[in-house]
Structure formats: C-alpha cells, structure tokens
Amino acid sequence: VAEAVELDRVLPVVETLAAATEVPVSIDTRKATVARAALAAGAAVVNDVSAGRDDPDLLGVAAEAKAPLVLMHMQGTPATMQDDPRYGDVLGEVEAFLQDRCAAAEAAGVAREQLVVDPGIGFGKRDEHNYALLDGLPRLTRLGHPVLVGTSRKGFIGRALELPTEERLEGTAATVVWAVERGARIVRVHDVAPMVRAVRMTEAMLRWGVS
Numbered sequence: 187v188a189e190a191v192e193l194d195r196v197l198p199v200v201e202t203l204a205a206a207t208e209v210p211v212s213i214d215t216r217k218a219t220v221a222r223a224a225l226a227a228g229a230a231v232v233n234d235v236s237a238g239r240d241d242p243d244l245l246g247v248a249a250e251a252k253a254p255l256v257l258m259h260m261q262g263t264p265a266t267m268q269d270d271p272r273y274g275d276v277l278g279e280v281e282a283f284l285q286d287r288c289a290a291a292e293a294a295g296v297a298r299e300q301l302v303v304d305p306g307i308g309f310g311k312r313d314e315h316n317y318a319l320l321d322g323l324p325r326l327t328r329l330g331h332p333v334l335v336g337t338s339r340k341g342f343i344g345r346a347l348e349l350p351t352e353e354r355l356e357g358t359a360a361t362v363v364w365a366v367e368r369g370a371r372i373v374r375v376h377d378v379a380p381m382v383r384a385v386r387m388t389e390a391m392l393r394w395g396v397s
Contacts, residue, residue, distance in 0.1 A: 192220050197227050204228025212256070218243035225251045235260050235309065237287040242294070249295030256302040256334055257287045261310025268310065276315045277322040280305050285329055302372065304334040313342045320364060327369040336374035337361040338381075359384045367392065 187195075196213065203211045204227065212231035213224035218241045221232045230253060237257040238245045248255040259280045261271050273279050284303045292298055305319045305326060316337075319326075326333050337343065343357035344350065355377055362373050362381050366388045375381040 189217055189219055192217065193223055196220065197223060200224045200227045200229050204230075216240040216244070218247045221247045222251075225253055230254070231256065233304075234258065235264070235306070237283070238290060238294075239287075242290075245291050245294035245296060248291070248300070249297075252297070252300065254300045254302060255291060255296050256304055257284060257291060258304035258309065258334075259283050259306040264309075271310045271312055271315065273315060276311070276318050277325060280319060281326060281329065284326070288329065288331060298330075301331045302334050303329055303331045304336065307335060307337050308340045308342065313345060316340075316342045320361065320368070323365060323368040323370060332371040333369055334372040334374060335362075335365040335370040337365065338373075338375040338377070355380065363388045 192215065196215070200211055200213060210230035211228060212233050213221055213229040214233040214235070215221050215224065216234055216236045221234075221244050225232070225247070232244065232248045232253050233256040234244055235258045237259065245255070261273075262269065284305070288301050288303065291301055303326065305323075307316050307319060311319070320335075320337075323333060323335070338358045339351050339354045343354045343361065347354065347357050349357065358375065358377065359381065362375065363384055365373060366385055373381065373385065
C-alpha cells in the first residue's frame with residue numbers, strides 16, 4: 187500500500203498498544219519512513235520481510251533507534267512470491283541470503299546482538315521447501331542470531347491436514363513445538379495462549395533432557 191495509507195493504518199494501533207502494555211510492539215513494514223514513525227510512536231522492534239532490500243534506509247532507521255531488527259528471507263515479492271518458487275538448495279540459499287543481509291545490516295550500524303533471522307516459511311516457498319527449512323533450523327541457528335519462525339495457520343499445514351485456515355490450531359502447535367525443539371527462539375502465532383502453553387511444555391521437556 188502507499189506510504190500514507192500504511193502510516194494512517196498502523197500508527198494509531200502502535201500508539202494505543204504501546205500506551206496500554208509493557209509488551210514490546212513490533213512494526214512489520216518494508217518502508218523506512220513507516221519504521222521511523224512507528225518507533226517514535228512506541229514500537230520497539232522492526233520486522234522487514236524484504237530484509238532491507240526494498241528500502242535500504244530502513245536498516246539505518248533501526249540502527250539509529252537501537253531497535254531489534256528481524257530480517258526475513260523471501261523469494262520474489264509479496265505479489266509474486268508464490269508464482270513459481272524454485273531452489274537448487276533451499277536451506278543453503280536461505281542461509282546465505284540471511285548471512286548476507288545480516289552483514290548489510292551491521293554495515294548500516296545495526297548491532298549484531300540486535301539482529302533476528304527468519305527463514306520465511308511460506309514466503310516464496312513450496313511445501314517441500316517449508317519442510318526442508320523446518321528440518322534444517324539447527325543449521326540456521328549457527329548464523330549466531332535468534333531464529334524466528336512463523337508457521338501459524340499457513341497453507342502447508344492446511345494441505346497436510348486438509349483443513350481450512352480456522353481449523354489449523356493443532357497443526358500449528360505441531361510445527362511450533364518442532365521449531366522450538368530445533369532451535370527457534372521466537373515464534374509468530376495467531377492463537378497466543380495455546381501456543382504459549384505448547385512452548386512452555388516443550389521447554390520443560392528440553393530442560394529435563396527429554397528427546
């Protein structure tokens with residue numbers, strides 16, 4: 187959407203949430219101007235699905251604000267990403283991309299400890315690519331940054347279970363547990379309470395050495 191439209195949509199929400207809770211608010215945008223305005227309005231984290239490619243100035247905005255920055259892999263654009271995604275080695279290509287974008291962010295002044303990487307499940311990926319990335323999460327943790335995974339209610343879950351979007355709670359929970367067990371440190375979800383319980387139980391089992 188146009189920058190002015192995006193600002194009109196997100197700024198009132200960011201301001202309201204930031205004033206109402208101590209929970210950090212994340213602004214999901216590909217635009218530097220929107221990121222800057224949202225951070226000024228109370229957002230604490232910037233999440234860019236283009237990893238700073240669409241608007242390189244966004245990296246500098248995050249650096250100036252000393253805000254955590256989520257860099258996600260996406261093949262193509264949101265409008266074209268699912269047209270015909272192809273990879274020779276999806277895990278290797280995503281790893282190399284994230285490594286490169288982290289280096290670009292650091293060059294723009296973002297502190298290394300402020301970077302989070304996201305393999306972009308469902309963003310320019312076929313089902314086999316999503317499964318390969320979930321299986322290979324331990325390799326992505328070797329980049330040295332927290333790994334964020336967003337699988338909630340996504341199409342590959344619906345296709346596996348033959349269920350519509352609103353009935354993918356259990357399928358989402360399975361992928362969240364898998365991701366956490368394999369090294370993810372942040373999960374993006376719709377159904378917060380049940381996923382928190384699933385993660386806490388997973389962490390309890392990991393602490394007790396259950397494998």
